[in-house]
Amino acid sequence: MPRTVLNLGRSPRLGGLCLxxxxxxxxxxxGGHAAQPLGWWTFDANQxxxxxxxxxxxxxxxxxxxxxxxxxxxxxxxxxxGEANSVDVPNVQAANLPARELSIEAWxxxxxxxxxGGIAGYFQDNGSxxxxxxxxxxxxxxxxxxxxxxxLTYLKGVTPFQxxxxxxxxxxxxxxxxxxxxxxxxxxxxxxxHGDIDYPPAxxxxxxxxxxxxxxxxxxxxxxxxxxxxxxLEPAEIExxxxxxxxxxxxxxxxxxxxxxRFIAPDAVVVAWETDEPCESIVExxxxxxxxxxxxxxxxxxxxxxxxxxxxxxxxCQYRIRANQPGQPASISEVxxxxxxxxxxxxxxxxxxxxxxxxxRGQRCRQAAQEILSATRITRGYCLVLGCHDGQLAYExxxxxxxxxxxxDNDCNRIERARAALGKAAxxxxxxxxxxxxxxxxxxxxxxxxxxxxxxxxxxxxxxxxTASQVIPLLQPAGGVACLGPLRAASSAxxxxxxxxxxxxxxxHWDFVETSLGGWVVARRELPPGTxxxxxxxxxxxxxxxxxxxxxxxxxxxxxxxxxxxxPGGDFGLDRNPRMPAPLAIxxxxxxxxxxxxxxxxxxxxxVLWSLEIPALRRVNMPRDAGNWCxxxxxxxxxxxxxxxVIAAHTSEVIRTLSLADAGLRATHEWGYVxxxxxxxxxxxxxxxxxxxxxWGGKSWYDATxxxxxxxxxxxxxxxxxxxxxxxxxxYRGGEILNTTIAVAGGKVLFVECxxxxxxxxxxSRIGSxxxxxxxxxxxxxxxxxxxxxxxxxxxxxGIVVFYLLAAADKVFIASSDAGxxxxxxxxAADGSSLWHTAHDWTRxxxxxxxxxxxxxGNAVYLEPCGxxxxxxxxxxxxxxxxxxxxxxxxxxxxxxxxxEAGRISMWDVASEKVTGWYNLRPSCWLSxxxxxxxxxxxxxxxxCSCGNWLETSIGFAPAPSSAAK
Numbered sequence: 016m017p018r019t020v021l022n023l024g025r026s027p028r029l030g031g032l033c034l035x036x037x038x039x040x041x042x043x044x045x046g047g048h049a050a051q052p053l054g055w056w057t058f059d060a061n062q063x064x065x066x067x068x069x070x071x072x073x074x075x076x077x078x079x080x081x082x083x084x085x086x087x088x089x090x091x092x093x094x095x096x097g098e099a100n101s102v103d104v105p106n107v108q109a110a111n112l113p114a115r116e117l118s119i120e121a122w123x124x125x126x127x128x129x130x131x132g133g134i135a136g137y138f139q140d141n142g143s144x145x146x147x148x149x150x151x152x153x154x155x156x157x158x159x160x161x162x163x164x165x166x167l168t169y170l171k172g173v174t175p176f177q178x179x180x181x182x183x184x185x186x187x188x189x190x191x192x193x194x195x196x197x198x199x200x201x202x203x204x205x206x207x208x209h210g211d212i213d214y215p216p217a218x219x220x221x222x223x224x225x226x227x228x229x230x231x232x233x234x235x236x237x238x239x240x241x242x243x244x245x246x247x248l249e250p251a252e253i254e255x256x257x258x259x260x261x262x263x264x265x266x267x268x269x270x271x272x273x274x275x276x277r278f279i280a281p282d283a284v285v286v287a288w289e290t291d292e293p294c295e296s297i298v299e300x301x302x303x304x305x306x307x308x309x310x311x312x313x314x315x316x317x318x319x320x321x322x323x324x325x326x327x328x329x330x331x332c333q334y335r336i337r338a339n340q341p342g343q344p345a346s347i348s349e350v351x352x353x354x355x356x357x358x359x360x361x362x363x364x365x366x367x368x369x370x371x372x373x374x375x376r377g378q379r380c381r382q383a384a385q386e387i388l389s390a391t392r393i394t395r396g397y398c399l400v401l402g403c404h405d406g407q408l409a410y411e412x413x414x415x416x417x418x419x420x421x422x423x424d425n426d427c428n429r430i431e432r433a434r435a436a437l438g439k440a441a442x443x444x445x446x447x448x449x450x451x452x453x454x455x456x457x458x459x460x461x462x463x464x465x466x467x468x469x470x471x472x473x474x475x476x477x478x479x480x481x482t483a484s485q486v487i488p489l490l491q492p493a494g495g496v497a498c499l500g501p502l503r504a505a506s507s508a509x510x511x512x513x514x515x516x517x518x519x520x521x522x523x524h525w526d527f528v529e530t531s532l533g534g535w536v537v538a539r540r541e542l543p544p545g546t547x548x549x550x551x552x553x554x555x556x557x558x559x560x561x562x563x564x565x566x567x568x569x570x571x572x573x574x575x576x577x578x579x580x581x582x583p584g585g586d587f588g589l590d591r592n593p594r595m596p597a598p599l600a601i602x603x604x605x606x607x608x609x610x611x612x613x614x615x616x617x618x619x620x621x622x623v624l625w626s627l628e629i630p631a632l633r634r635v636n637m638p639r640d641a642g643n644w645c646x647x648x649x650x651x652x653x654x655x656x657x658x659x660x661v662i663a664a665h666t667s668e669v670i671r672t673l674s675l676a677d678a679g680l681r682a683t684h685e686w687g688y689v690x691x692x693x694x695x696x697x698x699x700x701x702x703x704x705x706x707x708x709x710x711w712g713g714k715s716w717y718d719a720t721x722x723x724x725x726x727x728x729x730x731x732x733x734x735x736x737x738x739x740x741x742x743x744x745x746x747y748r749g750g751e752i753l754n755t756t757i758a759v760a761g762g763k764v765l766f767v768e769c770x771x772x773x774x775x776x777x778x779x780s781r782i783g784s785x786x787x788x789x790x791x792x793x794x795x796x797x798x799x800x801x802x803x804x805x806x807x808x809x810x811x812x813x814g815i816v817v818f819y820l821l822a823a824a825d826k827v828f829i830a831s832s833d834a835g836x837x838x839x840x841x842x843x844a845a846d847g848s849s850l851w852h853t854a855h856d857w858t859r860x861x862x863x864x865x866x867x868x869x870x871x872x873g874n875a876v877y878l879e880p881c882g883x884x885x886x887x888x889x890x891x892x893x894x895x896x897x898x899x900x901x902x903x904x905x906x907x908x909x910x911x912x913x914x915x916e917a918g919r920i921s922m923w924d925v926a927s928e929k930v931t932g933w934y935n936l937r938p939s940c941w942l943s944x945x946x947x948x949x950x951x952x953x954x955x956x957x958x959x960c961s962c963g964n965w966l967e968t969s970i971g972f973a974p975a976p977s978s979a980a981k
Contacts, residue, residue: 053113054104054243056222059091068093068102075111077102077222086304089181089263090122090239093223094304097127097235101224109214112137117161117212118244119150120185120256125236126178126304126350128154130712132234133225134184135241136160139215140167140227146215150186151225152176154709159186159195163208170195172202175704179335179350181239181264183257188212189247199257201250265347268338271317272672273656274351276628278358281328284628287320287669292340296321300334304350315340329356351630357587357612359623361417362445364410370436371407376475379532383474383501384411386530390537391467391496394418396622399465399489401480402472403449406433409471413446418467419622422449423458455481461578462488462976463540463949464620468497477503477533479517487521491619492540493603493948497523501533510534542949543567545908548601549947552642554905556692557760557822559871561906562600564946567974570910570924572931575951575972579621583607583614585958585967591940593635593710594717594901598954600947602648604664607954607969608632613653615667618948621971625667631655636707636717637941638817638866640728641688641699641754643706647738652696654686659698661741673741675700676734687730687780692759692798696738699730699752705780716940718901720833720860721815726783728754729774733764735801745801750792751775751782756820756829761844764796765822767809767829788813793827793847807847812838812854817866821876826850826885828876830869835860837878839869841888851888855881863901863940870906872925877911879904882925896923896930900962901940912946914938918963920953937965949973 055071056062062069063085068077081099086092094100121134130153138147138160145167149160157172174197176182185196190210195203218227222241225232248256272289279285286298293315299306300323310321319336326332332355336348371377388394394416400409403422412418424430430449437443452458468490470480479499480486490497502510507527514525514536525538547564554562569575587609589595599606604624605616611633614626632655634643643654650670651662658672673696675681680700687701705728709715717724729751735744750768757766769775771790774782791809796802811818814831821828827842835857841850858864858880869878874885879898882891895911898904899921902914914937915921921932938944939956946952951972958967 050244050246052242053111053245054241056102057240058085058093058238060085063093070104075104075107075220077104084303086237089265090260092124092237092239095223095234095236095238097233099233101226101233102222104220104222107137107220112214113212113243113245115188115190115211116245116247117148117188118185118246118248119148119241120183120244120248120253121150121241122181122183122239122260123236124179124181124238125152125176125234127235128152128176129225129232129234130154131225131230131232133221133223133232134234134238135222135243136225137214137218137220138162138167138227139218141229144215146213147218148188148212149225150184154711157182157184157195157197159193161188161193161208162213163188163190163210165213168193168205168207170203170205172197174198174202177267177349179348180267183260185248185253185256187247196250196253198261199254265337265345268336268346268348270348272658273629273631274336274348275669276351276353277667278360278626279322280360281358281362282326282355283322283324284326284353284358285320285322286334286336288336289318289672290338291317293317294338294340297337297339298323298334299337300332302327302330302332304333306335323353326353326355326358331355353628357583357626359582359614359626361419364414364446365441367440369410370439371405371410377407379474380407380471381411382532384408384415386532386535387412387467387469387498388416390528390530390535391498393467393494393496395624396466396617397421397464397620398467398469399423399460401455401468401470401486403433404429404471406437406447406449407471408469408474409447409449410437410440410442412469413442420447421460422447422471423452424449425451425453427451455485458485458489460489461973463491463495463973464578465489466491466495466617466620466622468495468499470499473499474501477501479513479536483518483521483523487518487523487538487540490538490540491603491617492542492546493618495540495619497538498535499538500535501530502536503533546949547907547947549597549599549905549945550601550647551599551645551690552597552637552942553821553868554945555760556645556690556758558758558819559821559823559906560868560904561871561908562945562947563908564949565908566910566946566949566951568909569974570907570922570926571929572922572933572972574975576975578619578950578971578973580968580970581621582623583609583969584955587612587614588939588956588958589633589635589710590959591937591957592716592901592959593707594637594941595635595939595943595956596637596642596644597942598945598952599644599646599651600945600952601646602664603948605948605952605954605971606644606646606651608644613651615664616954616969618950618952618971621969627662627667629655633708633710634706635710635715636724638717638868639725639755640706641757643689645689645691647691652689652691654689654698657681657685659686659689659696671741673698673736676736676743676746677732680731684731687728688733688754688757690757690759691738694738695735695744695798696741697733697735697759697764699733699754699757701728701730701754701780702778707781716901718861718863718866720865722783725816726781727787727814727818729769729780729782729787730754730757731780733757733766733796735798744799747796747801749794750790751780751787753818755818758820758822759798760822761824762798763804763822763844764798765794765820765827765844767791767793767818767820785813793829793842795844795847805847807842811840812836817868819868821869821871823871823885828869828871830878832857832865837867839876839878839883841885853883853888853890858897863898863903867898868903870904870911872906872908872911875925877904877906877925892928894928896921900937902938903942905942905945907946912944912951920944935964935966936970937963
């Protein structure tokens with residue numbers, strides 16, 4: 016072991032503050048000696064010379080790999096990009112390192128967690144060969160690893176690190192105990208290791224990475240300083256080292272409502288958040304965390320909204336939020352990311368001179384565009400201009416809205432002239448395209464695609480275009496509008512007669528809107544009978560996995576055709592593996608979750624209506640937890656941290672955020688379950704950190720048959736709020752409620768709860784205890800009042816793998832999976848009495864074969880590979896289409912949709928048992944393809960998969976026009 020030299024004048028300083036004077040007195044009072052460190056690397060302009068960082072202890076300079084970029088504030092640091100940056104300290108052997116007494120400390124700021132993350136270490140961890148030591152981290156917490164007894168012990172802290180925040184992390188080992196400190200406080204102790212440190216014959220002393228012989232994972236963030244000691248620092252020393260630099264570090268910013276970013280233009284985004292105390296609104300942002308731009312509002316407020324402008328095209332920028340309060344130290348948030356490649360706002364029309372004349376006709380087109388937008392209030396999606404003439408109406412519409420306009424005309428020469436004019440205005444291509452169509456019955460568009468249909472010829476002629484039977488079918492049935500005119504008519508009776516004759520048998524509803532130009536016919540299509548919705552994780556609030564979509568009788572992919580395809584693509588999502596929440600679809604809209612983001616698409620044409628970037632959004636492992644969102648025709652309800660956000664489905668505006676029912680739980684709990692049914696919004700409370708968020712690495716496939724990843728997320732309470740006001744209607748608290756069993760159906764809220772005293776006193780809501788399967792009850796509450804209607808003791812096979820509840824008006828089904836079998840139970844919804852129980856074998860014990868969710872179709876319940884008669888439990892079939900990958904099933908009224916043979920999206924006809932599918936299309940590894948809004952909707956969820964030649968695109972299928980009679 017190297018000789019330790021006492022040198023009180025060179026006690027290590029962190030953050031540029033020398034520990035002399037008062038600090039030295041503190042050290043001596045603690046009984047310590049300010050001994051020379053064995054290694055001391057500070058990443059600032061004084062110590063970094065080219066690609067070398069000087070060892071201030073004098074012996075082992077470090078070599079910086081990758082780009083060398085020193086950042087400033089609150090102190091200098093080396094930027095680590097997670098790809099090429101790390102620091103090698105060469106020519107170090109075990110003889111140069113502490114033999115028994117070890118202290119390793121660092122100032123570090125992380126922008127991302129890793130399954131295996133390293134701050135500084137000298138070790139090998141290859142299978143059973145585990146030697147050395149490491150100060151590191153995982154996806155969420157700091158850690159210390161030491162080997163003295165043949166294997167490494169990884170000691171994990173309790174403070175989850177926030178991205179972008181600075182932390183002082185220190186680990187010590189004295190031959191008997193390992194200790195981990197975060198920000199001067201002891202967080203964890205372990206006594207597994209004893210004796211001298213067991214070093215490998217050779218290893219790498221590396222800073223800013225986890226590195227051994229066969230693994231090299233670089234950190235992403237910043238590192239200011241690393242100090243290695245050949246002695247054990249006392250707790251008082253560690254606390255004083257942190258305190259000496261703490262004043263330079265802004266406090267972590269605590270949000271009442273975490274930030275949300277909404278793109279409003281190709282180069283601009285609005286960031287909104289809420290704080291508990293009034294403060295200024297300050298957002299720093301830039302590329303590669305250079306923080307060279309700032310947006311600021313000096314007004315003191317708790318509700319903040321700031322626009323960030325000048326975003327570079329397709330670039331990722333970072334932002335962080337500062338809060339300055341009078342008389343208080345500054346606070347700063349973690350670092351958040353904005354990927355402008357995922358900005359789906361439409362291109363602006365340049366502010367160039369209009370290519371159209373300012374004559375009477377030109378003025379009439381300009382006024383018509385304004386009146387059309389005012390009458391219809393449709394400003395997003397696709398607009399079809401019939402008889403587009405010279406293209407001016409299309410031009411005036413895109414200048415005043417976010418519409419994408421397609422125009423048709425039967426005159427090729429007019430089309431060419433219009434294209435030329437629009438090209439001069441730089442409006443053609445991105446926002447406007449024009450097509451030639453010889454006749455109205457030969458329009459090159461799919462049915463139901465248009466949000467808005469107008470006619471430029473009619474502005475001059477005052478006549479209705481073509482025939483309604485050719486126009487109305489192009490209009491989407493949920494919110495689409497045809498605005499035609501302005502009509503010239505002698506009387507209102509004349510107008511009514513002309514319009515009704517024109518509409519004929521289309522069954523469109525219409526209104527007449529009078530303006531200064533004349534009267535506009537505003538026509539809308541009805542939703543066809545049998546149109547379903549997918550409003551919750553498994554279709555409806557009862558978890559039936561069936562949104563009652565009939566697809567006009569279609570039960571085969573052969574009778575479905577592509578309606579649209581495109582964005583979002585694979586870059587939008589998290590990954591196919593971690594079993595993310597299902598998309599939602601209702602009232603013509605499709606909602607899809609990605610990597611901490613939400614997009615709203617038009618179900619009928621794929622237009623991205625809006626998107627939100629929400630860093631706190633993520634929830635995964637749906638087989639062991641409830642979904643984090645639901646929808647009704649006009650709102651999206653999203654559980655984020657301790658609140659439920661109510662988002663306007665049409666505009667993306669966050670209307671309000673609702674708090675947990677019990678104010679006493681808001682500091683310790685998060686919003687768990689969320690559902691909407693009737694007039695009520697239902698929620699539950701789970702302890703902080705219970706929802707799964709990890710998505711990297713094999714364990715985050717959540718495909719295990721036991722152990723990590725199979726723990727069930729459970730709620731401490733259940734409550735109902737008035738859907739419009741958020742007023743508390745009732746709250747229930749009994750046992751620990753399994754989130755995957757909560758269902759709302761038939762005027763009841765049903766669930767399974769565990770009342771075992773040991774389970775009720777656990778400090779976590781993520782429960783894998785064997786006692787979870789003891790002292791269970793099936794409970795029914797009145798959905799409106801919360802009054803307990805009945806309860807029944809429950810004794811099922813333990814649901815170690817998965818445990819689901821589905822509810823219909825008259826029956827309740829529970830599916831439990833363990834030890835190679837599914838068990839399916841049926842109960843009466845009237846009183847909870849048992850009706851029947853059956854069991855069958857898994858199809859396999861991996862890739863989801865052991866964790867499928869049941870599906871209700873009519874009077875049958877399906878659980879791969881079997882179908883059972885719901886009233887009796889009689890076996891109906893053993894031929895349910897076999898899944899060919901990790902995904903689960905969704906149902907129409909006549910078919911199951913799933914990941915079938917060769918991993919492709921498939922349909923199984925429940926009557927004929929015939930299987931059809933689409934080649935090269937795959938869903939996510941849980942549920943990302945849903946039938947709703949008269950279509951099969953499959954927003955991209957398979958990104959990252961390497962097991963096939965997949966088309967990583969979002970896609971919508973509609974029944975072929977000739978399939979209605981099928």
